[in-house]
Amino acid sequence: MRITIKDIARRLNVHHSTVSRALRMDPRIKHETGEMIRSYAAQEGYHINLNALKLRGSLRNMIALIVPNINHRFFSNIINYLSDLANENNYVLSIYQSNENFDRECSLIEKLIQQDVAGVIASVSDKTRSGEHFRALNRVRIPLVFFDRVLYDADASRVTANNREIVESLVSELAGSGRKKIAHVSGPDHINVFGDRNLGYKNGVKKNGAGYFKQVIIEEEFNLESGRKAAMEIFSAEIIPDAVISTSFFLSMGIISHLGEKNLKIPDDVVVAGFGDKLFNSLLHPEIISVEQPEEEMASAAFQLLVDQMEFGGYPVNYDYKNIELKSRII
Template identity: 35%
Template sequence: MDNNPKVTIHDIAQRLGITASTVSRALNDNPRISEATRKAVHRAARQMNYQPNNIAAALRHGRSRLIGIIVPTADRAFFASVVRGIEEMANQLGYKVIICQSYDSYEKEVQTIDALLSARVDGVIASIGKNTETFDHYQRVQRAGVPLVLFDRTTDALEVSQVMVDDHLGAYKVVEHLIRQGCRRIAHFTSPKKVSIFKERLRGYADALKDNGLPYDEELVVSSNLQLEDGRESMQRLLGLEHRPDAVFSSSDYGAMGAMQVLKEHGIKIPQEVALAGFSNEPFTSFTDPALTTVDQFSLTMGKRTAEVFFEQLKAGNKNPVPQKIVLKPELIVRASSLRTGPLAGEAGHL
């Protein structure tokens, strides 16, 4: 037996001596209800621990005013900042967000989509996990007529709006900078997964080498999950080569941090012997010793642009707007980890 029966608007109405319809309008801040009544209803709802049934409301009104956001992980500064940008705009427009983590698991992503559709969310905003290679679950979102927008980790396999940074340009800028510092054997940490951002960063790396007359050497390209421990293992592998690299460009700041730890443990000078650069501008990159060169993806801006695209699509309703592809320009942040002694040391800063 349930000892804590769910409080309804009828219970609030009985307590205040008003009708249930008046309570409903007051909870929805209907301007036809006096301010005094609205305050009294909201106060009683809090005291009685009233929890609205959002699914029932969505069925009645066709809108839940809830947006599902799927990120690989919420504990990375990049994703947290993007979510903040989305949430700020959503809240201004009277929407709430449900933040879900896929942990880069395809199965978890599928389960999350099922849960969000069951919760009658008004839309889904997602960054695809590393292990997602088929997109049937996202196609179900589209078939249900629910707006879908992808950010950062996107795919051209779906005809949906996308917001991303120019990963190719960001990687190209990093490698070009390292070459200008005199580096000639530049290694690259990438991911074996079929994720757009890593493919584009690898392409930018390769193009920069080619355009500057340097060969692409397979043994200098190391694939991993790009976490800190992966960066350590990748750097150990590179140090075992007959001719070790004189620079490392990692597709993640965490991988670069792992490489930095190993280089220090071996007494290898950074950047004089091996220059280092990462990607994402995680907060810790400005506090490492030496501070880490990286690429700023303007995560807060990405979140706001994603929200703008989403609400434009939501407003269009059944008009089937043409999918948009928003590409933000990244910024290279040059720090001590890649600046060698000499006149070029003055290159530090934002490029």
């Protein structure tokens, strides 16, 4: 349970207005008294609620959304869907981006605790390996829902897609059409999305007896240049693949660019398949096989899970957190 200004005042035998002023560093409060109050507040895990101090009320209708990068079309689509849902249900959606920076993500959580937001929906950065900073939300009873890139060491519901299953199916579909040398360009295993896709690729190759395995893991930003570098590594080998699966639209663009430089035709010489929506893939020439992710369903499920928990009272004992896996589809 969160400690309040009145709790601190009662335990230190001072007036609650004195506590409030001390936490705001009001010069009217004696130095010794202010130090005593701030020290006790920090010891008890009290976070200064800036909105309460300024506005006499917390942002109990504000939902915070944390995404790695708003320039990524997947996340921009999620933002659009959640904005509509929040507006329809009389909530305000406040959007934050970590820019794939762990320290910034930690700082954002601190600010959201200070603002005493109603709840948080988050997809973590590619540098995040632990949920310790998100557990701070648990301690102050702010509801939390993860989506897409999720963590399992914080109390939260989660919404993901069937990444392992869909990549395994994609390998099987390519193998069934006669493509037996299938390469894979993806991200690091510690991010659940890419770890699941990598496992799906491995399972698919094994299941279909392809006898060829080439996976390039991209640790840097997913963009056209990193896609080109991955393609250069793949197509400079002695054995040339006849299909490539990419985990990102921008990586796919880089791969296609390099194939053009090598005078390899799509799909005659090499089939390219990748994650990305139908609109973006229609801009490519020739079009590639696309995995369409359940963006609208994911936004809707995450929003409903958060609202359910907020209405239930935050973090009641033995709360039934949900893990929802939605279906992507090959188009």
